[in-house]
Amino acid sequence: MQESGAIAVAVGDPEHQSGWITMYAPGDTSDIVIPSIFLAKSEYRALLYLSKIVDTPMMILLQLDDFITWPLLDILMIIFVSPSIMMIFIYISWQVRQRRRKQQEVASVDAVSRLLVKQFLTEKVGENEAEECAICLEDYVNGEELRVLPCKHDFHTFCVDAWLTTQKKFCPICKRDITFKTKGAHIQHGQEAPLLIEP
Numbered sequence: 001m002q003e004s005g006a007i008a009v010a011v012g013d014p015e016h017q018s019g020w021i022t023m024y025a026p027g028d029t030s031d032i033v034i035p036s037i038f039l040a041k042s043e044y045r046a047l048l049y050l051s052k053i054v055d056t057p058m059m060i061l062l063q064l065d066d067f068i069t070w071p072l073l074d075i076l077m078i079i080f081v082s083p084s085i086m087m088i089f090i091y092i093s094w095q096v097r098q099r100r101r102k103q104q105e106v107a108s109v110d111a112v113s114r115l116l117v118k119q120f121l122t123e124k125v126g127e128n129e130a131e132e133c134a135i136c137l138e139d140y141v142n143g144e145e146l147r148v149l150p151c152k153h154d155f156h157t158f159c160v161d162a163w164l165t166t167q168k169k170f171c172p173i174c175k176r177d178i179t180f181k182t183k184g185a186h187i188q189h190g191q192e193a194p195l196l197i198e199p
Helices: 041-053 070-105 109-113 157-166
Strands: 009-012 036-039 116-119 145-148 154-156
Touching (some): 009 041, 036 041
Antiparallel strands (some): 145 154
16 A cells, blocks of 8 residues: 555454454564554444545544543443442431431430429438439439439439430430330429329
8 A cells, every 4th residue: 555655544344343453564564654543343434435425535634532432431430430329329328227226216305295394392302212313413403393204213304305305215224215105294383293104
């Protein structure tokens, strides 16, 4: 082709080759000065078709592709992006499960508000009744409101309410579930009301 006056050569396989190959010659090619390129089947057929329908010479511009080829990009996506998406999905699923578990472990505000409330009076403290809150370890003061749990343990209202609704729905002392088929009534002015237990 060089001897015939060609300034470049395009080589292609119109039948079988669908990918790229590297052309080489086993012998001495130092006398070859014109460039050559191998075309995949689709590009080769496109140029062949255009050469038949265009009467004037065609200008073909060969450019080096500086971008990552699609097969390599696909491999990178499989190696890096797919595991990342999977890890994000696993993390979100774990967070949802943790939130649901947390909701199951704490008591609702409505359930806590139904528990008994009494006022602490020093003269009415029994022999075995506590005189300090087991949560904050502060002594009870006359007139303070105490939340009475179904297990009969009492605490500062703000202390035990925060514990039951944000930490655990169990009594901090005996670990009894305060939501287990219990309903309470509020007590005011030191008057005790009966604890109602559902059958």
